[in-house]
Amino acid sequence: MNKQARKSFLFVEFDQFEPDRLRGELLERAPGKGFRYIVTPNVDHVINLRFNPRWEIIHQAYAHAAYVQNDSKILTVLARTMGLALPAYPGSDLTRDIFESMDKDAKVLIIGGDAGAPDKLKALFKLNHIDQHLPPFGLFNDPAARQMCVEKAIARDYDYIFIAVGSPQGELIAYQIHQASPPGGVALCTGASIDFLTGQARRAPVIFQKLAMEWAYRLMMEPKRLWRRYILGLPKILLLYLVWARHSIFGGSAAPRP
Known part of the structure; x- marks a missing residue:
């Protein structure tokens, strides 16, 4: 687990990695690193962590995450008013950067997403090994389906697992994979980021991104x-x-x- 000191903001403990350092951490494949997963809270996640009783279990997922990275530039602005530096690295940017930087022979698993995603991503990033598991809807209330996601994740020695099933079920699955103690790999809770990469969904224009809108x-x-x-x-x-x-x-x- 990441050992650097975290900063509390809005009752969530955040890491303060700049994008380059975080990307380097996630791309490192040194022996002995063990399995790691990252959660990327945005404004909606922070609200739910505080006000939504269904999210009570997700506090455990956050507590065991190797990295808790701010996803929202709005949170960056709010933190700045209290004198806190809280760098934002939107999950969509992080997902794209990891795909662009990973080894071409890396073993990748996508949980969720569109059925055509593996072929599109292989073509886009010249990757050789992408598997996919398509779970049913309603994962949060379906322990058996979540367990199947975990079994798929630990069935092979995956380097990267992209969990594209939304929140809070994505964070819960990442935590359950962690509990299964796989020997290595990195899991990312990516939301709609895969759909943005493959063109299945359209991300906001750059001007909206720069204005935190x-x-x-x-x-x-x-x-x-x-x-x-x-x-x-x-x-x-x-x-x-x-x-x-x-x-x-x-x-x-x-x-x-x-």
């Missing part, structure tokens, strides 16, 4: 599905920021979760 683009593209997350999430993240700021400045025990 990818959430606004996604809301415009899928208002019916995402309006609750972004519109109702705004007062929650502001409340959480105020509670954490008070806790950080004045100390005392953390405010209880609803």
Whole structure:
């Protein structure tokens, strides 16, 4: 597990790796590293970790993650107001960079995603070994299906496992793979990042990315599905920021979760 000191922000313990260093850590294949997995919390994840009882089990997944990397430039801006440096490395960028940098003979497993993803990724990045497991929907409430994901992940000595089934089930599966103690490999909870790479989904234009407004683009593209997350999430993240700021400045025990 990563031993560097983490910084608490909004009651989540974050690593503070700059992108180049994190990428180097994930690409390192030295013997004895053991299995490692990374979680990439964004604003929605931080809100759910604090307010959503279903996410209580995910705290264990975060506690055992080798890397907890900020995914959101909005969190970077909020942290800066409290004098904290919290570099953002969006999961979509991280996933692309790992595919671009990995050895061409690396053994890769994708859990979830589109059925055509392996062939597209092989062609895009000139890779030789990509397997895929397509689990059913409803993984969070389906222990047997999650266990099948774990068995597929440990069946071969994979170098990289991309878990593309969304949150919080992706983090839960990564934690369960960790519990199975495979000898090595790196797992990444990638969300829709694979779909962006293969063209199955469209990522926000660069101008939205630079302005930390990818959430606004996604809301415009899928208002019916995402309006609750972004519109109702705004007062929650502001409340959480105020509670954490008070806790950080004045100390005392953390405010209880609803």
